[in-house]
Amino acid sequence: xxxxxxxxLAGQPxxxxxxxxxxxPIVADDVDRQALIALLRDAAVTHRVDVHAWALLPDRLxxxxxxxxxxxxxxxxxxxxxxxxxxxxxRRHGRxxxxxxxxxxxxxxxxxxxxxxxxxxxxxxxEAASGEMAGAEGQGWSSAAHHLGRLVDPLVSDAPAxxxxxxxxFEREAAWRRLLDLPLPADRVAALIAAARxxxxxxxxxxxxALQVIDAERSLTSRPRGRPRxxxxxx
Numbered sequence: 001x002x003x004x005x006x007x008x009l010a011g012q013p014x015x016x017x018x019x020x021x022x023x024x025p026i027v028a029d030d031v032d033r034q035a036l037i038a039l040l041r042d043a044a045v046t047h048r049v050d051v052h053a054w055a056l057l058p059d060r061l062x063x064x065x066x067x068x069x070x071x072x073x074x075x076x077x078x079x080x081x082x083x084x085x086x087x088x089x090x091r092r093h094g095r096x097x098x099x100x101x102x103x104x105x106x107x108x109x110x111x112x113x114x115x116x117x118x119x120x121x122x123x124x125x126x127e128a129a130s131g132e133m134a135g136a137e138g139q140g141w142s143s144a145a146h147h148l149g150r151l152v153d154p155l156v157s158d159a160p161a162x163x164x165x166x167x168x169x170f171e172r173e174a175a176w177r178r179l180l181d182l183p184l185p186a187d188r189v190a191a192l193i194a195a196a197r198x199x200x201x202x203x204x205x206x207x208x209x210a211l212q213v214i215d216a217e218r219s220l221t222s223r224p225r226g227r228p229r230x231x232x233x234x235x
Contacts, residue, residue: 110203
């Protein structure tokens with residue numbers, strides 16, 4: 001049976017994970033990191049995708065992004081990035097073959113319920129991977145510096161949920177600093193990772209039900225493991 005395409009909707013935010021093949025690093029140094037982010041910025045502009053948060057870890061790239069006009073823009077952005085970056089990486093390091101682990105993982109998220117926590121997950125992960133203290137004191141290779149007011153990142157398009165954190169840049173940066181200093185609850189982390197792994201949307205029951213109307217060909221919720229329970233007839 002042919003594999004269903006990813007569930008992507010224009011105008012909706014998506015959590016994206018692109019891992020290295022067999023867990024191998026996708027960057028070797030800051031030259032690679034700068035090259036990858038520059039190519040990502042170009043691909044996002046070309047394919048009309050807004051990137052709200054990003055983090056480049058040694059073995060993976062994490063993104064929160066919204067395709068503006070066409071759902072296919074998201075896949076085209078990632079394909080363009082992969083094709084161009086792998087050529088540069090292989091040439092620079094004298095290697096051949098694949099670098100990324102097949103298809104990127106993706107989960108459409110309900111912005112009202114999940115956008116801020118997804119941003120926190122992405123940026124805190126980058127800080128922890130950089131060997132610095134997790135939270136606002138770290139920075140890592142991520143969009144955290146932009147959201148904390150340390151620089152203006154041309155890759156980042158701030159989402160409405162981020163703007164709602166305060167009426168001024170100072171208020172938003174202070175609110176974001178407080179949020180980054182708070183650990184994300186373990187159940188939220190697990191739900192986000194599971195949704196990306198399964199390729200299933202993440203949100204309230206009402207949100208998922210509305211999406212299910214759009215795509216009735218697939219199940220957008222996880223089924224319990226094992227055989228279905230037998231029903232016992234009652235008189």
